[in-house]
Amino acid sequence: MITLVKRPEPSRAFSLAAPLLAVLATMVFGGLLFAALGKDPVLAIRTIFWEPLFGEFAFFYRPQLLIKGAPLVLIAIGLSLGFKAGIWNIGAEGQYIMGALFGAGAGLAFYPADSVLIFPLMVLAGALGGWIWAMIPAVLKVKFGTNEILVSLMLVYVAEQFLASMSLGLLKNPEGFGFPGSRNLQQYASAHNAELITGTGMHWGVVAAFVAVIFAYVLLARHRLGFAIRVTGEAPRAAKFSGVDPARLVLFCLGTSGLLAGLAGMFEVAGPSGQVTIDFNVGYGFTAIIVAFLGRLHPVGILLAGGLMALTYIGGDIAQSKLGLPAAAIQVFQGMLLFFLLAFDLFTNYRLRPGRAEVV
Amino acid sequence: MMDLSAINPLLFIAGFFVAATPLIFAAIGELVVERTGVLNLGVEGMMIMGAICGFATAVETGSPLLGFAAAALGGAALSLLFAFLTQVMLANQVASGLALTLFGLGFSALLGQSYVGIKPPRLGDIDFGPLADIPVVGPILLSHDIIVYLGIALVVAVWATLKFTRAGLVLRAVGENHDAAHALGFKVKRIRTLAIMFGGACAGVGGAYISLIRVPQWTEGMTAGVGWIALALVVFASWRPFRVLLGAYLFGGLVQLQLNLQGVGVAIPVEYLAMSPYVITIVVLVVLSRDSNRAPGSLGRIFHASH
Numbered sequence: 001m002i003t004l005v006k007r008p009e010p011s012r013a014f015s016l017a018a019p020l021l022a023v024l025a026t027m028v029f030g031g032l033l034f035a036a037l038g039k040d041p042v043l044a045i046r047t048i049f050w051e052p053l054f055g056e057f058a059f060f061y062r063p064q065l066l067i068k069g070a071p072l073v074l075i076a077i078g079l080s081l082g083f084k085a086g087i088w089n090i091g092a093e094g095q096y097i098m099g100a101l102f103g104a105g106a107g108l109a110f111y112p113a114d115s116v117l118i119f120p121l122m123v124l125a126g127a128l129g130g131w132i133w134a135m136i137p138a139v140l141k142v143k144f145g146t147n148e149i150l151v152s153l154m155l156v157y158v159a160e161q162f163l164a165s166m167s168l169g170l171l172k173n174p175e176g177f178g179f180p181g182s183r184n185l186q187q188y189a190s191a192h193n194a195e196l197i198t199g200t201g202m203h204w205g206v207v208a209a210f211v212a213v214i215f216a217y218v219l220l221a222r223h224r225l226g227f228a229i230r231v232t233g234e235a236p237r238a239a240k241f242s243g244v245d246p247a248r249l250v251l252f253c254l255g256t257s258g259l260l261a262g263l264a265g266m267f268e269v270a271g272p273s274g275q276v277t278i279d280f281n282v283g284y285g286f287t288a289i290i291v292a293f294l295g296r297l298h299p300v301g302i303l304l305a306g307g308l309m310a311l312t313y314i315g316g317d318i319a320q321s322k323l324g325l326p327a328a329a330i331q332v333f334q335g336m337l338l339f340f341l342l343a344f345d346l347f348t349n350y351r352l353r354p355g356r357a358e359v360v
Numbered sequence: 361m362m363d364l365s366a367i368n369p370l371l372f373i374a375g376f377f378v379a380a381t382p383l384i385f386a387a388i389g390e391l392v393v394e395r396t397g398v399l400n401l402g403v404e405g406m407m408i409m410g411a412i413c414g415f416a417t418a419v420e421t422g423s424p425l426l427g428f429a430a431a432a433l434g435g436a437a438l439s440l441l442f443a444f445l446t447q448v449m450l451a452n453q454v455a456s457g458l459a460l461t462l463f464g465l466g467f468s469a470l471l472g473q474s475y476v477g478i479k480p481p482r483l484g485d486i487d488f489g490p491l492a493d494i495p496v497v498g499p500i501l502l503s504h505d506i507i508v509y510l511g512i513a514l515v516v517a518v519w520a521t522l523k524f525t526r527a528g529l530v531l532r533a534v535g536e537n538h539d540a541a542h543a544l545g546f547k548v549k550r551i552r553t554l555a556i557m558f559g560g561a562c563a564g565v566g567g568a569y570i571s572l573i574r575v576p577q578w579t580e581g582m583t584a585g586v587g588w589i590a591l592a593l594v595v596f597a598s599w600r601p602f603r604v605l606l607g608a609y610l611f612g613g614l615v616q617l618q619l620n621l622q623g624v625g626v627a628i629p630v631e632y633l634a635m636s637p638y639v640i641t642i643v644v645l646v647v648l649s650r651d652s653n654r655a656p657g658s659l660g661r662i663f664h665a666s667h
Contacts, residue, residue: 004450004664037470088454136642146645149401149454150592154638157585165631289458326473328580331466338459339441342451350450350664 004350014348019294019305022340029340030333039323047322048315048330061314063201067272068313071096071264073209073306075288077216078257080297084220085232087253091137091152092261093285094159095130099262100269101166102129104182104276107191108171111183118190122266123204130262131255133159138254142247148254160281167276182276185269193271205267209306212260216299225252261285290338309334367620370499375619377508378574380612382407382566382583384511386590387597387604388518389562394594395522396555397535397658401457402442403563404587405464410435410564411571412468415480415578418568424483428507428568435564436557438464443556447549450662461587469580476579480572483507507569512605514562519601531555535656538663548663563587585638592641598654607644614640 027049031041052061075092082089089095103126110118137151166172171182185191196202220226228249232239239246264284269276291309295302316330386403393400413434418427438460445456486509488502522528531551534541538548570586571578593611597603618633626633 006664090458140642140646144646146642147592147595150588150595150645151642153588154585154592154642157638158635161631161635165629168631169629286462290462293455326470328466328469328473332463332470333466335459335463335466338455339445339463342445342456342459343449345451346449 002352002354004346005353006350007348010348011351014344015296018344018348019296019301019341021344022294022337023308025340025344026333026337029336033329033332033336034325037325037329039325044319044323044325047319048312048333050315051318052311052314055318061318063199064314065307065310066201066206067203069306069310070203070206070209071268071284072288072291072309073303074205074212074264074267075257075261075285076291076295076302076306077209077212077299078260079288080292080295080299080302081216081219081229082253082257083233083292084297085229085249085253086236087250088149089134089137089152089254089257090149090289091134091154091156091285092257092288093281093283094152094156095133095258095261096265096268096285097156097159097163097281098133099126099130099265100273100280101162101171101265101276102126102262103266104185104191104269105166105171107185107188107270108183110190111188114190116190119193119270122191122270123263126262126266127259128262130265131259133262134254134258135251138251138258141250141254148250152254156285163276163280164278167278167280171276180278184274186271186274191270192274193267203267203271205264205271208263208267209303213299213303220299225249229253261288287334290334293338294341367624370496372616372620374500374503375616376609376612377504378612379615380608381508381511382569382574382586383590383593383608383611384515384605385566385569386563386587387593387608388511388515388601389559389566390590391594391597391599391601391604392518392522392531392562393555393559394659395535395599395656396531396552397538397656397661397663398446398552398556399453399457399660400439400442400460400556400559401454401591402439402460402464402587403457403559403590404583404585405461406435406438406560406563407464407567407570407583407587407590408468408581409438409464410567411583412472412475412578413564414568415571416471416475418480418572419475419478422481424481424572425506427480427572428565431564431568432561433564435560435562435567437560438467439556439560439563440553442560443553446662447553447556450664453660453662465581472578472580478578480576480578482576483573505573507565507573515601515605522601532656535658538658538661542663542665548665552663563590566590589637589641592645596644596648598648599656611637611640 027045031045034044035041052058075096079089079092103122106125107118107122133155136155137148140146140151141148167182168180173181173183193203228244231242232244232249273280287309291302291305295305312330312334319325320327386407390400390403410431414427414431417430418424442456442460445451446453483505485503485505492498492502522532530546534546534548534551542548567583570583575582593604593607596607615637618636622630622633
């Protein structure tokens with residue numbers, strides 16, 4: 001009989017090792033899954049993790065790493081603040097959509113005017129859109145004690161309907177021959193979130209993601225609010241005694257995560273995507289939840305996890321076209337990662353001890 | 361052009377039952393899980409797994425009822441993953457539930473690839489003989505398939521079990537205070553695992569009702585948030601079985617109204633009608649959130665017998 005014994009202190013070593021073990025376990029079980037689908041597991045895993053970085057066409061895929069990673073990191077950083085304090089924003093997908101709609105709307109309102117002020121205005125509008133959408137569950141939680149998990153999630157479906165309505169209505173391209181979708185912002189210089197250095201994938205969203213990582217790091221390590229977040233998550237009663245205002249914390253955490261998700265949506269719609277369309281959102285808001293946990297809710301960890309998850313997206317695309325691996329298999333693969341991470345996390349706080357359970 | 365007279369009131373009200381049944385199954389299962397003190401946010405994932413398992417089995421065997429059985433198995437199997445994470449590996453329940461939903465959505469899409477665009481075998485309505493010809497009552501109450509009645513029976517059974525039986529008492533004790541229940545010698549983890557599997561099976565059947573009867577078709581992500589609405593419904597019901605039934609019919613009615621309004625071309629854009637169920641859920645949650653102190657005492661807390 002093996003029993004679990006709580007460690008006096010969480011193990012730092014295991015806290016770092018758990019994500020790596022989770023990735024390894026996912027590779028093994030993911031490989032088994034791919035084998036079950038009739039694909040060569042080693043080739044599939046190699047295609048997903050190796051090809052985008054060092055394969056023949058790596059020069060094409062490497063910039064994609066920044067493009068796919070930036071929204072994931074940006075959103076996950078925001079989510080991690082709340083998750084640390086036990087405030088669960090799981091509606092980042094909706095905030096991402098609203099950020100894109102606000103941002104694109106602000107830009108398209110000035111079409112075809114030419115001004116350097118348009119893009120900054122879009123950035124502000126995008127942040128505002130995401131922030132407003134996240135403030136709905138925040139205010140409801142603070143005022144009425146409504147569950148923020150359910151409200152933020154419901155608002156994803158509402159935002160998706162808004163997106164459909166906008167791309168078929170208000171924001172529809174008047175010169176689009178009746179096709180749904182807005183004008184392409186890539187063809188509107190003042191509103192285009194263009195590559196900063198050609199061929200690198202570096203755009204303003206990537207810059208914003210790096211800034212967010214630094215901001216979160218400083219906030220958590222140095223600022224009083226960061227202390228309030230950490231202490232609320234680890235010891236809610238102690239937080240009360242040390243004078244943390246829970247309402248303010250809810251507003252801050254949800255607001256910030258909404259703002260960052262909104263920014264991610266705005267940078268995406270003005271850059272890589274270019275257009276408001278019905279299928280604009282591809283699930284970054286949900287994948288970012290995995291990224292946040294995989295990164296141990298730590299800013300630097302999230303940066304690494306965002307890169308890894310971006311890799312699985314790109315590698316998944318390659319595996320899809322080269323090996324005929326279904327798109328859903330990659331989704332399963334990403335889900336597995338979270339499972340294994342949550343499972344291995346046990347050993348951060350507990351250790352195994354052989355022998356009989358003590359009877360008291 | 362709007363023409364409300366195009367809505368047949370009898371069919372309209374009978375439709376409440378069809379719209380409400382997936383919610384009833386998913387919510388009553390989750391209610392039992394939450395009454396044992398476990399918050400499983402994976403309802404959406406278990407529903408979609410049930411939807412595809414049920415659909416595939418019904419198509420392959422030609423029997424919708426076997427499909428529902430497979431759906432229950434599929435939902436329960438997926439819920440075992442959640443039980444393993446939260447009961448054995450002591451993982452955070454919110455995170456594990458989310459993981460279950462993300463995984464379930466992906467896995468179901470993978471399983472369902474070859475089932476897109478197929479029509480499933482139909483499950484016939486129960487034949488009530490001459491009773492079905494009673495005006496009004498017949499078409500509204502006695503014109504459904506067996507799963508609709510099974511859902512209602514399940515709610516009654518859960519209510520009776522929780523209220524009158526020893527098993528129900530133990531279940532509630534575990535949910536209110538797991539340390540005390542453990543001290544009394546009850547196997548907290550075993551009871552919770554069984555409840556989680558029951559919840560998974562119920563969610564699976566609810567999901568299959570969507571893919572086999574309500575739509576009836578398989579498309580990726582077709583549960584479209586019903587699992588989350590079921591979670592909201594448990595809060596709405598203040599963890600009481602009969603209020604789940606009431607809430608599900610109210611909700612089913614609203615969905616039905618919304619679909620009918622889309623059908624007759626009311627002057628509200630389709631997108632705004634389609635978002636209404638979610639908005640209404642939020643409004644209801646706000647109105648009722650004062651009641652949420654009725655939640656089971658140990659809800660969402662990790663149990664580990666350290667001594």
